[in-house]
Amino acid sequence: MGEVYLDHVATTPVLPEVLEAMLPYFKDAYGNVQSLHSWGDKAREAVEEARGKVADLIGGVAEEIIFTASGTESNNFAVKGLAMAHQARGKHIVVSAIEHFSVLHSAKTLEKWGFELSEVPVDKYGLVDPKDVARSLRKDTILVSIMHANSEVGTIEPIKEIARVVKQSGAIFHTDAVASAGSIPINVKGLGVDALSLAANQFYGPKGVGALWLKKGVRIIPFLDGGVQEEGRRAGTENVPAIAGLGKAAELAKAEMGARAKRFSALRDKLIAGLPSRIEHVLVTGHPTKRLPGNASFCVEFIEGEAMLMLLNSQGIAVSSGSACTSRALKASHVLIAMGIPHEIAQGSLLFSFGLDNTGEDVDYVLETMPPIVDRLRQMSPLYAKFLKDKSRGGK
Amino acid sequence: MPVYNEKVMEHFMNPRNVGEIENADGIGEVGNPVCGDMMSFYIKVDNNRISDVKYKTFGCGAAIAVSSMVSEMAKGKTLEEAKKITPALVAKELEGLPKNKYHCSNLGAQALNKAIDNYLKKQGKTAKSQKGGKK
Numbered sequence: 457m458g459e460v461y462l463d464h465v466a467t468t469p470v471l472p473e474v475l476e477a478m479l480p481y482f483k484d485a486y487g488n489v490q491s492l493h494s495w496g497d498k499a500r501e502a503v504e505e506a507r508g509k510v511a512d513l514i515g516g517v518a519e520e521i522i523f524t525a526s527g528t529e530s531n532n533f534a535v536k537g538l539a540m541a542h543q544a545r546g547k548h549i550v551v552s553a554i555e556h557f558s559v560l561h562s563a564k565t566l567e568k569w570g571f572e573l574s575e576v577p578v579d580k581y582g583l584v585d586p587k588d589v590a591r592s593l594r595k596d597t598i599l600v601s602i603m604h605a606n607s608e609v610g611t612i613e614p615i616k617e618i619a620r621v622v623k624q625s626g627a628i629f630h631t632d633a634v635a636s637a638g639s640i641p642i643n644v645k646g647l648g649v650d651a652l653s654l655a656a657n658q659f660y661g662p663k664g665v666g667a668l669w670l671k672k673g674v675r676i677i678p679f680l681d682g683g684v685q686e687e688g689r690r691a692g693t694e695n696v697p698a699i700a701g702l703g704k705a706a707e708l709a710k711a712e713m714g715a716r717a718k719r720f721s722a723l724r725d726k727l728i729a730g731l732p733s734r735i736e737h738v739l740v741t742g743h744p745t746k747r748l749p750g751n752a753s754f755c756v757e758f759i760e761g762e763a764m765l766m767l768l769n770s771q772g773i774a775v776s777s778g779s780a781c782t783s784r785a786l787k788a789s790h791v792l793i794a795m796g797i798p799h800e801i802a803q804g805s806l807l808f809s810f811g812l813d814n815t816g817e818d819v820d821y822v823l824e825t826m827p828p829i830v831d832r833l834r835q836m837s838p839l840y841a842k843f844l845k846d847k848s849r850g851g852k
Numbered sequence: 853m854p855v856y857n858e859k860v861m862e863h864f865m866n867p868r869n870v871g872e873i874e875n876a877d878g879i880g881e882v883g884n885p886v887c888g889d890m891m892s893f894y895i896k897v898d899n900n901r902i903s904d905v906k907y908k909t910f911g912c913g914a915a916i917a918v919s920s921m922v923s924e925m926a927k928g929k930t931l932e933e934a935k936k937i938t939p940a941l942v943a944k945e946l947e948g949l950p951k952n953k954y955h956c957s958n959l960g961a962q963a964l965n966k967a968i969d970n971y972l973k974k975q976g977k978t979a980k981s982q983k984g985g986k987k
Binding site for chain 1: 864865867870871872881885886887888889890891892907908909910911912913914915916953957
């Protein structure tokens with residue numbers, strides 16, 4: 457039995473070089489960044505070096521990087537912190553229908569706090585149309601948050617075009633780049649955004665550390681009050697080892713980005729071509745070309761994602777799914793539903809995400825392992841029986 | 853720690869009595885694809901006893917394990933006995949289900965109940981006041 461990890465969207469492993477870069481700050485250089493002695497100096501150096509590397513990854517300036525504890529924190533901070541800081545100008549915010557819950561739920565919280573929320577739809581590929589964003593903008597729109605890429609279906613959004621539209625209105629534009637930062641080239645100036653979130657564990661850094669890039673001069677209300685860490689914008693003792701790891705991961709991602717993307721996209725394309733040719737009634741979700749290099753996402757009709765995931769796991773293959781059963785909330789992926797995929801098909805969602813350890817043989821193993829699993833579950837599926845009988849696809 | 857216990861996993865990996873019964877004496881269908889689980893139960897009745905039971909299930913690991921367990925519990929029972937199979941009893945026989953799966957996926961008893969009601973109806977008897985479990 458193989459051991460094939462194809463769930464890099466959940467988290468990547470930490471690269472050995474990254475771990476190496478972290479270790480000194482647990483053991484020898486364990487000082488607090490805020491301390492004025494030499495222990496503090498070492499920690500400060502590490503954090504500032506990492507800040508520069510993260511800024512480099514996205515074409516920003518070091519002082520515009522605020523370290524956080526996750527992509528989720530960065531998104532919460534951006535959406536709530538920016539809305540709160542600019543509410544004197546208006547109380548209308550805009551997000552897309554396929555945002556990560558850390559953006560979507562933050563926006564819903566703002567709604568409870570008296571803000572008004574508009575959700576921009578997506579097309580069947582998960583693409584946001586800049587014209588729809590333009591239509592949603594109002595005089596009192598203060599913040600627009602639309603993701604750079606969607607991790608579930610891999611679709612990359614036209615952020616540059618959207619930014620142009622948003623800029624004309626004078627609203628602030630945040631983009632959640634947790635799924636894309638470190639995987640595809642990002643230049644915050646070129647994109648024209650005002651704020652951008654990223655997370656280390658999406659590109660071979662450790663869990664529990666992320667960053668918010670915030671353009672110089674844009675005001676934000678701090679989320680955590682306390683000390684003067686991060687220029688007073690994010691209090692709390694800096695997680696120096698994790699930040700050092702993020703810095704190293706960012707440096708490596710920038711240096712190796714082209715080579716990684718080339719490898720991942722070859723694996724992705726092999727699976728996207730192979731799976732529907734081996735198994736009937738499989739749809740590829742997401743955009744055919746505007747897509748993250750490591751993302752291959754599907755819906756397998758007539759069966760449910762969690763059952764597939766578990767049977768794949770029994771064969772040593774790790775994947776994720778957007779089915780209702782795999783979510784704690786017991787709802788099918790809001791991303792797939794927003795793309796117009798019917799519930800019963802969205803239940804069959806399966807997401808393979810590639811990483812540095814994966815090879816073409818892994819794809820062969822998946823292509824070999826999947827058909828009997830799908831067959832087995834279809835044999836016990838009432839939906840499949842119904843389809844065979846009268847070619848109907850719906851529920852009951 | 854795995855999400856499912858060994859017993860649930862064993863039933864999921866080796867589900868018993870999967871299939872349909874041609875000319876079944878009773879059929880019960882529950883669930884809908886929006887919540888993610890659908891089950892169809894088929895029963896054969898001889899002398900007021902469930903002589904055979906089969907099912908088809910669309911759903912997660914828990915839904916499949918529940919269907920398998922219900923089929924085992926029902927086989928050989930009288931209709932009255934089988935009607936006493938509740939979701940709680942099924943969960944107990946499976947030595948527990950994850951909390952968030954308890955309501956959504958634990959539909960097997962309800963589907964069986966519906967199949968029994970369907971049989972009774974066909975026999976011209978009323979299904980009494982049994983409502984077939986919770987919605």
